[in-house]
Amino acid sequence: MDVILEYADEYLFTPYVYPASWDEDNSLRKCLSLFLITWSMGFISYLLVAVPSYFFIFDHDMMKHPHFQKNQLRQEFWQSSYAMPLMFIMSTPMYYLEVTGRTRLRENYDDACFGYFTAIPELISMIIVVDFLSYTFHRAMHHKLVYKYLHKDHHKWKVATPFASHAFHPVDGFLQQMPYHVCVIIFPVNKYLFITFLVLANIWAVSIHDGEFEMPEWMKSVINGPAHHTDHHMYFNYNYGQFFTVWDRLCGSYRHPSTFEGEGPLQYVHKLESSKSTSTPAPETDVKSYETPISSEYDSGVESSGEDSEESICSSGSDDGYCEYEAARAPVDICKNCSNLESSVFELHNSTVNKSNILKNTEKEKTLSEENVFLSSYIHRSNNSLELFCSSSVASDALTQRRFSVACEHSSENEFVHKRRRFSFRG
Template sequence: MDTVLHYADQFVFDKLYALIWPAYTKHIAGSIVSTWPRDDVWRVCLSLYIITCVFGWLLYFITATLSYYYVFDHDYMKHPKFLKNQIRLEINCAASAVPWMTLLTLPCFAGEIFGKSLLYGDVPKTAFDWIYLILSVPSFLFFTDCGIYWFHRWMHHPRLYRYLHKLHHKWVIPTPFASHAFNPVDGFLQSLPYHLYAYFIPMHKYLYLSMFVFVNFWTVMIHDGEFISHSEIINTSAHHFVHHVYFNYNYGQYFTLWDRIGSSHRQPDNEQYDKELRIDLKTMARQARDADRIENDVLRQSKAKIQ
């Protein structure tokens, strides 16, 4: 983020802050320059907040829109659990959640800017450096997949579900626009492993930034409703569809490993992979009944735990 912030300061924020707070500016070489220093913690936080919100919205709207129009199986909109005006509701939920998720994430990004993380920017020089750089990718994926699995499963606990994760399961038949439609605290907790990685394990900052973009693409992809891959290792969109409908399965983000370890793996079957079967009205009606029964059971458990 330090490189992104540097160029944002150079081309946007130096001029922007000088215009907004003219009383705190001085003329240098005929131009107005803000006296609010770039390394001031409040300026850094404000700039990071703006950058993250803007890029978060752009990445969400671009990737989800492309996926919705070119990948998503629109036959699923005939499903009885597909809500009236669901697309608009998903978009409103996601768009309004981004600023709050950004605010919660801000200390992690600010810590990276001020050198508190283990991110580095040196160009790889030796064979070991290149091997480490390459191995950083699977390391990042396995570390974050483990963290997301346990955070996600924890939020399905009856004491927490109705307060944190229930909103995302409103979309029983999700579209790509549901990918970021979370309660902000839920969204932040599921993104936390990505930020923790940078504080626990050294990683090249450009690779880390690219993985962050990949994460957002992947989040959209597992909500795209097009079940091309039949993998038993990768947590595909079919696996995640099973999670939304049948609730207690497939909490992982990338792989099925932790679901297998935690006895929560459910492999998709012809109900997802057979096009004719998955859009059959009887199949859809049964899925709707199952989804209602499962969620009612969870909500009853939640009330019992509270009482």
């Protein structure tokens, strides 16, 4: 970093930015220069890696997942843009210590035991230290007393894109950088190797969010790749590692990626599209159930994305309300306790429609049956009345017979009309 600072002072800051009276050895000037250099380099490298990764590597079918939010790309980008200057302000003192020789950074390998071959153990040592410290800091960020204030900003997105790689809370982003600076404090590291390692780590941070799940078979259980980190975003309590899975395995937080078992978010999207095209019920969601916390001390359960939201559709039953699942970020067909809700609603709807149709048909048949019974009764009574009349009035005159018949018929017709109206009103 001191070499970059020298070139920046010579060709940019001294002739164009700072006043001539401001000495190059001034501590405040150096800190300001280091902040501008690290911020600009970090942001440019973020764009140079994230933009091609999004357009050429990231599978855009992931954006059809129900967990993918509206305007998510814009939110990820603006969160990264807001966090970067603040996190580099906090990191500036560490860079200042490095350029002023207060760390164990060295310029060459003249005094090294194995010459330039010393770079190999230095690189291995940095990878081991960074991987361990990153796992420790990352898991600590999931503690229920810290998570909602710091790390929650990065977990707002269940299905992340490459632009989410730097979308941290500023303090969280600073703590994510600390393992790299610790390396140059505890053992000697060549400064050029250190800068190269920082650049490669930045590329790695983008790559584990790019959704490119293909890797050699032997690496699937060793390297903490995009499939592992995707499950970390989806299931929250697993795969905290940075480069390898060793610390997750030793500490009991390893989860074999669901993508390698055919149940990842991309497979779920394909099943969902297939169900829509064939008009079949939606498949069971990839977030199958509420995951039990691994450790009550460090892990709080499912991601707390809406502790005080009144729109949450369910909760994990936590006493402090920490493990609520916000409706604004989780569609109703995907829920940690109700993973099969969509298909259940679909079946309930069909059952309700069928029952409604059966009930309507039953009512119609009942009405028609009652009407037929009434008509049969009416005809039967009319026939009986006519037979009684004929048998009892053979000797009667024609006028009496006619009046009795008309009165009987009129009374029966009134009763029939009254019944008919009652049935029509009820139907």
